Amino acid sequence: MIDAIILAAGQGTRMKSNKAKVLHQLGGKSLLQHVVDAIKPLSSSINIVIGNDAELVKNSINNHSINWVLQKKQLGTGHAVQQATSNINGEATCVILYGDVPLFSTNTIKSLISKSESTGFSLLSVILDNPTGYGRIIRDKNKLIKAIVEDKDTNRQEQKIDEINTGIMAIQGSLLKKYITQLETDNSQGELYLTDIVKIAVKDSVTISSLVCDNVSEVMGINDKNQLAEAERIYQQQQAKDMMSNGLTIKDPSRFDCRGNLIFGKDCSVDINVVFEGENELGENVLIAPNCIIKNAKIGDHAEIKANTIIDNAVIGSHATVGPFARIRPETKVGNNARIGNFVEVKKSSIDDGSKVPHLSYVGDSTIGQNVNVGAGVITCNYDGVNKHQTIIKNGAFIGSDTQLIAPVTVGENATIGAGSTITQDVPGEKLTLSRKKQTTIPNWKRKK
Ligand code: UD1
Ligand code: MG
Numbered sequence: 513m514i515d516a517i518i519l520a521a522g523q524g525t526r527m528k529s530n531k532a533k534v535l536h537q538l539g540g541k542s543l544l545q546h547v548v549d550a551i552k553p554l555s556s557s558i559n560i561v562i563g564n565d566a567e568l569v570k571n572s573i574n575n576h577s578i579n580w581v582l583q584k585k586q587l588g589t590g591h592a593v594q595q596a597t598s599n600i601n602g603e604a605t606c607v608i609l610y611g612d613v614p615l616f617s618t619n620t621i622k623s624l625i626s627k628s629e630s631t632g633f634s635l636l637s638v639i640l641d642n643p644t645g646y647g648r649i650i651r652d653k654n655k656l657i658k659a660i661v662e663d664k665d666t667n668r669q670e671q672k673i674d675e676i677n678t679g680i681m682a683i684q685g686s687l688l689k690k691y692i693t694q695l696e697t698d699n700s701q702g703e704l705y706l707t708d709i710v711k712i713a714v715k716d717s718v719t720i721s722s723l724v725c726d727n728v729s730e731v732m733g734i735n736d737k738n739q740l741a742e743a744e745r746i747y748q749q750q751q752a753k754d755m756m757s758n759g760l761t762i763k764d765p766s767r768f769d770c771r772g773n774l775i776f777g778k779d780c781s782v783d784i785n786v787v788f789e790g791e792n793e794l795g796e797n798v799l800i801a802p803n804c805i806i807k808n809a810k811i812g813d814h815a816e817i818k819a820n821t822i823i824d825n826a827v828i829g830s831h832a833t834v835g836p837f838a839r840i841r842p843e844t845k846v847g848n849n850a851r852i853g854n855f856v857e858v859k860k861s862s863i864d865d866g867s868k869v870p871h872l873s874y875v876g877d878s879t880i881g882q883n884v885n886v887g888a889g890v891i892t893c894n895y896d897g898v899n900k901h902q903t904i905i906k907n908g909a910f911i912g913s914d915t916q917l918i919a920p921v922t923v924g925e926n927a928t929i930g931a932g933s934t935i936t937q938d939v940p941g942e943k944l945t946l947s948r949k950k951q952t953t954i955p956n957w958k959r960k961k
Contacts, residue, residue, distance in 0.1 A: 513604040514625065515685065516555040519592045519706075520544050520611035521563030521583040526736040532565035534611035535572055536740055539747045540771025540789060542572050543734060546614035551607065553618055554625070559596040560611075588703030589679075590695040593688070602686035605629075608706065610679040612734045615743060620725060621680070627721045628682035633713055634721040635660075636680040638731050646676035646733070647707050649722070657720040660707035664700045675724070677707060678731035687713065777813065795830060804835070812848065826858075829865065847882070864907075877919065878903040887913035887931065894919045906941065 524533025534544035541549075548558060552575065562569045563583040570580055581596045593608060600606050605625055609616075620636065628634035635657065637649050643663075648670050650659045660677045661670050691709040699705060710720060725731050729746040732739060745766075752765035755774065761781040762768050770788040777796035785803045792806055795813035800806065802819050809823045812830030817823065821835030828834060829848035838852045841859040846852060850863050853870035861878040869875055871888040877900050878892050890911050892903040901919035905911065909923045912931030923929065924941025933947040 513601060514555045514607055515600045515604040516551045516558045516607045516609060517593055517596045517600070518544070518547050518551070518558065518560045518609045518611055519589055520569055521561045521566075521586055521592055522612075523564040523586070524612065524735065527740075528737070532569055533734070534569060535565060536734070537771075538614055538734075538740070538744055539751070543614040544569065544611045545573060547609050547611055547616075548573055548575055548578070550614075550616060550618050551609060551621065554621060555607065556604070557599065559599050561592045561596055563592075588695075588697075588701070589706035590692065590704035590708060593706050594692050594695075594704070597689050597692055600685045600688060602684075602689060604685045606683050606685050606688050608679075608681050608683070610733065613679050613731060614734065615732065615747060616678075616680060616725075616730045617727075620723070620727075620730060621682075624680065624723045625682045627723050628684070631719045631721045632684040632687050633718050634682045634723060635710070636678045636723050636725055636731065637675050638678055638725040638728055639674050640676055640728065641674070643671075643674050643676045645735070647679075648673040649675040649677055651675075657710060657722055658714055659711040660705075662699065662701070662705060662707060678725065679706075679733065680731065683709075687718065691716070783819075801835070809840075875903075877901065878905065880905045881907035881909070881925070883907060884909050884911070886911045887915065889914040890917070891915075892917045892919060909939075909941075912946070 520534040522533055527533050535542050538546060557579060559579045559581055561581045561583050563586050566582060579599050583592050583595045605628055607621060624634055624636050645663050647660045647662045648666055649657060650661055652658050691712045694712050695704040695708050697704055732743055734740050734743050748769055749765055751770050752762050752768045756762055759778055760776050763783045767784040772788060772790040774788050774792045776794040779796055780794045780798045782800045783802040786800050787805045789807040791808055793810045797814045798811050799816045801817060804817055805822045808825045811828045814831045815828050816833045818835030821838045823840040825842035826840045826844040828846045829850060831849045832846050834840060834852045837854045839857045843860040844858045845862040847863055847865035849866045851868040851870060852858060855872045856869050857874050859876040861875050863880045864882040866882050867880050867884040869886040873886055873890045875892050876894040884905050893916050894900050903917050903919045904922040906923060906925040908926040910928045912929050914931055915929050915933045915935060918936045921935055921938060923939040926942045927939045928944045929935060929939060930944060930946025930948055939945045
């Protein structure tokens with residue numbers, strides 16, 4: 513049985529933010545959500561200690577079977593654990609995790625747990641080139657762990673130690689309950705340090721086993737914005753690597769961002785500076801050009817998204833092309849072989865198979881049939897200042913350039929609308945409709961000199 517405790521009550525002063533540290537986002541989800549997701553497969557119960565922004569932290573987590581524990585005052589990591597120990601089963605192995613150490617893998621924790629089985633207590637450590645800021649692992653001549661000394665409490669000798677405490681430990685419930693009450697505040701910060709239970713356990717003849725993590729980036733702590741940015745890049749590069757292994761072409765993995773989940777078929781290619789947000793799905797052979805933002809979209813086989821396009825909560829058909837510089841807003845469906853061109857905004861509309869909106873248009877609250885041609889600069893005037901109205905354009909219609917369609921309005925099948933028209937009434941199918949004054953020329957007119 514594995515009972516987890518996650519510490520998430522701190523404010524995170526080094527972040528210099530109004531929001532609690534564990535709420536900061538990494539790859540589109542909070543630091544705390546990463547920790548919860550990684551420990552979930554192993555744990556029989558998850559206890560999260562909250563304090564700063566307690567309600568916000570609670571609501572940010574997408575998992576309902578959590579025991580929330582309130583730490584009213586943040587008196588240190590040891591004090592935080594004290595608040596949760598009554599929930600821990602003495603027979604269980606308790607895994608303690610920090611909400612600001614989010615990138616560990618489930619497998620690393622599995623190994624740490626098995627290390628704790630013989631001794632009852634194991635620590636996850638790591639060797640760092642620059643250990644500044646972290647608690648140092650103190651070992652005796654026989655390499656056995658004696659204590660952890662916090663950075664602020666180190667002497668010169670201890671400062672040189674490069675093996676640090678990741679903050680992650682596995683300890684038998686009964687041992688934790690026994691030692692956690694013995695902490696004292698005799699340190700430079702006047703706090704109850706969780707890390708002091710190591711020397712207390714050693715005094716009680718417990719051997720502390722350790723797992724030295726061979727992947728430094730898994731266990732980095734995030735205390736300030738520099739570390740947050742560093743962790744973001746590590747996370748994105750890891751995702752890019754995994755996706756490339758699964759066949760995605762990524763032009764430059766150092767300029768790839770996926771803040772959510774991405775599913776893709778064979779032979780998809782993603783150019784530089786593309787940001788994926790939420791849940792996205794690409795069919796086969798989808799090409800995404802530079803500088804696109806793609807959020808909660810489903811994009812069909814052989815579709816091409818050209819540079820600088822934004823797609824938000826929309827479905828794009830197969831063989832469709834969108835962009836460059838297009839903005840596809842929520843609840844839009846672009847059909848197969850359809851084409852949305854440059855400087856076109858589409859909102860809550862469906863554009864059926866084979867239709868084209870190639871240049872400089874606004875299409876909102878519209879249903880456009882198949883093989884419709886919408887000329888340059890066509891605007892659906894969907895808003896009268898109070899209500900939104902629908903525009904319906906039936907199959908095969910041709911809308912001349914610079915037409916305004918004042919909704920509600922319906923354009924019939926195979927209708928043609930002359931360029932520059934202001935359409936205020938329904939347009940019959942098969943005919944030419946235009947609302948344009950006859951052009952005149954004044955014969956004797958001369959330009960003033
Ligand atoms: C801690 C460890 C340090 C380790 C480092 C690894 C202690 C005393 N030090 O230092 O040995 O090298 O993490 O990243 O444990 N928290 C609470 N309540 C509190 C205080 C903190 O819930 O009263 C939470 C914070 O929200 C945070 C976590 O505990 O998620 C760690 O606290 P933090 O202040 O970041 O500790 P570090 O200085 O990083
Ligand atoms: Mg920290």
